[in-house]
Amino acid sequence: MSSRRGPPKHQNSYAWKPNAGIKINETEVGGKFRPYSEITGVCPRCKEQIDWKRRYGKYKPLKEPAKCQLCTKRNVRQAYHNLCSGCAKEQKVCAKCRCRVDQIVGRDSADVEEEQKMLEEAIKNARERDRRTLLRAKRVTPSFQISTGAMLV
Structure with a gap:
């Protein structure tokens, strides 16, 4: 354990920005002309997690539809979702964490x-x-x- 107490020795003068030195192509997904799709079908907690990934450059959009864990069809169109929108609506659960939620973010x-x-x-x-x-x-x-x-x- 450290015996040091008090404020940090050095303070950041500006906030960290992901890909600060890299020029982003505006026509790619997540660029100016092709923004990410709206986050829908998840609980507020999962929406915050996905927003954090987008803000800090950790978000990876899907290249092709993923397989739903309930119906096993390739219907999952959004990244970090485990259920397709149909199964999530039918079960009344969050499409990411599969917890029962009264309030779901976004519209289908x-x-x-x-x-x-x-x-x-x-x-x-x-x-x-x-x-x-x-x-x-x-x-x-x-x-x-x-x-x-x-x-x-």
Whole structure:
């Protein structure tokens, strides 16, 4: 054991940044033009773990879909997930740690597609004046409009 006490001898003057000296290709995954996909289907604790990996350069995205541990199909599309989104929803568990959770982070791609279809349907069935308003709102924030139910006329 050390007998030294008190503050550290040296203090970092700036925070460590991963790949600080390496120029990142903006067209590669994780670059400016192809950002990482949204983290979905996991509990808040697992989301923080995956965020940490992304922040500190430890994140490795999947090259090809992985095998689900329940249905044994190659349906796992996100890195560090053990279950496909269908099995995780069916079992009501986190797709990474498989613990039962009431609150799951993010939305599934099927939910987003369903929301888009609902928005298109609302735009088709609306009057001309409302249609213009909906199209303007779609350009701003479609998810907010649908979640509040303000757009369905």
